[in-house]
Amino acid sequence: MTTNLQTQPDPRVPAPAPALEVRSLVKHYPGVKALDGVDLVVRQHEVLGLAGENGAGKSTLLKALVGLVRPDGGEIWVRGEKVRLRSVVDAADHGIGMVFQEQSLVPNLTAAENIVLGSEGPGVRRGIYRWSTMRRLAQEQLDKIGSHIDPLARTDTLTFADRQMVEIAKVLRIEERTSHPPVIILDEPTSVLESKEIETLFTQVRRLREFASVVFVSHRLDEVLDVCDRVAVLRGGRSVGEVPAADAAPADLHRMMIGSTGSDDHYHGGAGERPDEASRPRLVVRGLSGKSFRDVDLDVHAGEIVGIVGVHGSGREDVCRALFGAEPTTAGEVVLDGEKLDLSGTRAACAAGVGYVPAERKTEGMVGPMSVADNMTLTKQQSRCTGPLVRPRKQATLVDRWIERLSIRTPHRGTAIQSLSGGNQQKVVLARWLVAGDVRLLLLDHPTRGLDVGARSEVYRLMRELADSGVATVLLADSLEEAIGMSDRIIVMSDGRATTQVAAPAGGKPTPLDLVKEMV
Missing domain, CATH: 3.40.50.300 (P-loop containing nucleotide triphosphate hydrolases)
Incomplete structure (x- = not known):
């Protein structure tokens, strides 16, 4: 006592x-x-x-x-x-x-x-x-x-x-x-x-x-x-x-x-039709090499989400950037819908129908002082222009439609994007490629980094919608669980090489341990 x-x-x-x-x-x-x-x-x-x-x-x-x-x-x-x-x-x-x-x-x-x-x-x-x-x-x-x-x-x-x-x-x-x-x-x-x-x-x-x-x-x-x-x-x-x-x-x-119970059911469950693997892939990569990767082979079908996993230094981020023309390559060939893809720069990639959401959203994915509207239409100027002239009413109608559809929380389309929360900034960055309307290949580098549960669910929903519309997607996920849940197939990279391919169909997903064994 x-x-x-x-x-x-x-x-x-x-x-x-x-x-x-x-x-x-x-x-x-x-x-x-x-x-x-x-x-x-x-x-x-x-x-x-x-x-x-x-x-x-x-x-x-x-x-x-x-x-x-x-x-x-x-x-x-x-x-x-x-x-x-x-x-x-x-x-x-x-x-x-x-x-x-x-x-x-x-x-x-x-x-x-x-x-x-x-x-x-x-x-x-x-x-x-x-x-x-x-x-x-x-x-x-x-x-x-x-x-x-x-x-x-x-x-x-x-x-x-x-x-x-x-x-x-x-x-x-x-x-x-x-x-x-x-x-x-x-x-x-x-x-x-x-x-x-x-x-x-x-x-x-x-x-x-x-x-x-x-x-x-x-x-x-x-x-x-x-x-x-x-x-x-x-x-x-x-x-x-x-x-x-x-x-x-x-x-x-x-x-x-x-105000509601969280769930992990927002992961991709294969609700749509699986891509026909017998058909010609939309994206074909053969022998791609660069400063930190070499001899990378990769196929992605229309409507398919392919995840790439690996530890830091595996080269996966550089492969993603190379496919968008933002990282130099030294060898290899990339074919999109039967045509050789020009990797000389990002402008050529955009013109070919390649979209890219970078990991460093603040510095590479958006222009902070610019408005939500200008950021959303940055890639496709014709979406807000008639000839050489900007048509504010045309831009406003288009942007307001996507703000409503994606539930982007912003006081106004003219609000500077840097004043929005991270989740809403990411929705605007993704909307840029939806506005473009002609994206055939979408490269997502950690698209849910720094987002909360609700915002991640919205990003997953957009990814599914894009896949259902036929967009081929390459995903560098924020976690192994995300890669497994969202991908149809998973490529494992180690020391700059694509070493293993793992199927990840609905009802037959691998475990994180299965992937870790291949990563190390």
Whole structure:
């Protein structure tokens, strides 16, 4: 009994102030109330999960917490003190750092320069870099997450996944910047990581809990429940509740996010006719070679979805880009509907009826300051023009029809696409090829990256509709489960070669383990 009494908190001692607290936060954009009185509490030494559909207000809330957005109302408290966060530097001085989903690195600087940027300390003397010290400071952060990246490598030569690890190492420098227990915000940190890298990250998150507080955001609800202590849910810019992670399941969170029970039935189940394998393939690739791949053979029939899987460095992303003329090839031949495909550039690919949705949506898939309408009709100018002249009414009619059909949440067709949620941005990027109307081959590079359950379901529906209309599709999926669920066949790549082909018909799907055995 005595031991139990000693372990009880003394009611006379006040509980420690939360590491971070948000009270009735409000933020308006033109035509949109992004935050509508959000409340949030992050306790000291805990990992708080933040869940919500795309457009629920998560991104706006996180930007407010790191000084990128100034709220129109409400309060932010850090360790019991009311603060006004006017910039990222201001937030860092209060011990708040963030790993951004859309990467914030400077591409022409080295990994080391990015990691210590703004807090160089002994790495700079009299305005001159001390490269040995810079490398040591950066290496200390990379060692924390078990990364083998060369600190002196230029950032633009690294893969997306490696750049993400640099982002994480960069934010960990906040430990040296402040004497207070820091608050680390991780916004979709696992979106491009392989399973081994995810486990490394989760180990780091659990280590961070010992001396910091963590806000963890991911559209993968199983990850949220695995690594977090509590989960707070936003819907429509409002706080709708929170649950202990140990007492919840993904379906519970999904129900809170959208008001209904989640399901994985949105995967392709072969509802339509399977392509006639005896017919001539729409796409025929023979002996295709490039910088990171060689002797790749690939067939895709009209109406077929073929997934390509492989670990980082397998060459699958470069094959996809090469088929769109965005990556140089050194050998091989590509034939589309019996005609040799010109791989000299993306314009030639578009003219031949090839569409491409890139993995890096923000930098390659859209023009942020341009409107939804202009982004949607960017590829097919004649869809909004009569002769050399733009016809606004013609464009408006076409764009409004697709906004309604795809349930794109936007205040207006003239709204800048960069102000939309990730899911709605992706719908606009996909709609670009639907507007074109003459796409025969569609290349999808991680089309659901960073999207929540509801937005992914919409993308899957569009993929099925396109396949049913006869479009041949090559899919680089966000996960093995997605590749298996959506594909009719799966090609496994390893060390730059297409090594194995696996059938994936409805009712006869392979397991992730079946594919992993071939990938390694």
